[in-house]
Amino acid sequence: MKVLANDGLSQSGIDSLRKAGFEVIVKKVAQEQLKDYLRDNGISVLLVRSATKVRKEIIDACIHLKVIGRGGVGMDNIDVEYARSKGLSVINTPSASSSSVAELVFAHLFGGVRKLHDSNRNMPLEGDSRFKDLKKSYAGGVELRGKTLGIIGFGRIGREVAKIALGVGMKVIASDHEVGEAEITLEFYNHQTIKIPIKTEPVEMLIRDSDFITLHVPSQDKPVIGKAEFDKMKDGVGIINAARGGVLDEEALLEAIETGKVSFAALDTYENEPNPAIKLLMNESISLSPHIGAATQEAQERIGVELAEQIISILKKEKA
Ligand SMILES: O=C(O)[C@H](O)COP(=O)(O)O
Numbered sequence: 001m002k003v004l005a006n007d008g009l010s011q012s013g014i015d016s017l018r019k020a021g022f023e024v025i026v027k028k029v030a031q032e033q034l035k036d037y038l039r040d041n042g043i044s045v046l047l048v049r050s051a052t053k054v055r056k057e058i059i060d061a062c063i064h065l066k067v068i069g070r071g072g073v074g075m076d077n078i079d080v081e082y083a084r085s086k087g088l089s090v091i092n093t094p095s096a097s098s099s100s101v102a103e104l105v106f107a108h109l110f111g112g113v114r115k116l117h118d119s120n121r122n123m124p125l126e127g128d129s130r131f132k133d134l135k136k137s138y139a140g141g142v143e144l145r146g147k148t149l150g151i152i153g154f155g156r157i158g159r160e161v162a163k164i165a166l167g168v169g170m171k172v173i174a175s176d177h178e179v180g181e182a183e184i185t186l187e188f189y190n191h192q193t194i195k196i197p198i199k200t201e202p203v204e205m206l207i208r209d210s211d212f213i214t215l216h217v218p219s220q221d222k223p224v225i226g227k228a229e230f231d232k233m234k235d236g237v238g239i240i241n242a243a244r245g246g247v248l249d250e251e252a253l254l255e256a257i258e259t260g261k262v263s264f265a266a267l268d269t270y271e272n273e274p275n276p277a278i279k280l281l282m283n284e285s286i287s288l289s290p291h292i293g294a295a296t297q298e299a300q301e302r303i304g305v306e307l308a309e310q311i312i313s314i315l316k317k318e319k320a
Pocket residue numbers: 049050051071072073074075097243291292293294295
């Protein structure tokens with residue numbers, strides 16, 4: 001059986017699949033040629049990340065297709081229900097990248113409170129007429145310790161973010177479908193564990209009470225954070241979106257930065273990917289990364305291995 005990994009696959013994932021007898025093709029077929037390629041080459045397993053779209057048209061045309069595998073979490077690029085209704089298996093790797101995304105959130109958070117993303121661009125040197133002013137503009141950052149982090153969406157990634165925040169000495173509040181108390185388990189390098197209760201609140205309260213807000217919800221039809229929500233936040237709040245473009249209204253964000261309501265923002269995902277709005281790119285209060293939350297070596301390694309295991313198990317069962 002043939003596997004096409006259209007957005008890449010870790011070497012260990014490739015090796016496991018090959019060992020199990022699959023022919024693995026790792027190459028990028030352009031979106032407009034994908035349907036023909038899959039059909040003409042009799043591909044049984046299509047593996048993608050977020051870049052490749054797998055819509056009805058492809059599912060209908062490719063009769064050899066048995067499994068669609070998403071290396072990662074969000075399946076908004078795949079017509080999942082439709083594929084399943086046609087008898088295909090659609091799989092993802094929901095937990096493999098949680099700590100990588102959480103660490104990126106904190107990379108942005110630590111950098112944002114000290115304006116590192118901007119000082120990297122404008123590093124002031126003595127002798128430069130702007131030296132004093134620039135140095136002053138990068139002074140006056142704040143500490144994270146003792147501040148409140150509001151986590152909207154308390155699934156696997158949200159919980160990983162909470163663990164880091166607790167380690168830094170932040171107060172954590174979360175918002176999810178259920179309101180009440182959630183529990184997370186902190187696991188140390190020596191395998192010692194501690195259970196910590198986390199208060200969950202409705203989004204309106206979280207927005208009001210947080211010094212920093214980070215979003216960890218799936219793609220939505222309308223933004224979770226828009227003008228009305230920004231208006232209710234504390235002055236000088238910091239906000240991070242490493243979830244999906246569109247869960248944060250970018251126009252409203254730019255306006256909130258302009259009025260000083262938001263002191264800094266960090267974005268890893270955008271309404272318009274992969275080419276974010278120029279106004280975001282030019283804004284010195286925004287720390288940017290190109291949708292790399294899950295793009296660490298470790299996460300991609302786990303993703304590849306998990307995908308291979310699932311594919312082998314599904315197709316073995318089918319054969320039996
Ligand atoms: O949903 C995900 O897993 C993340 O957004 C990562 O997407 P990527 O695999 O395309 O980097």
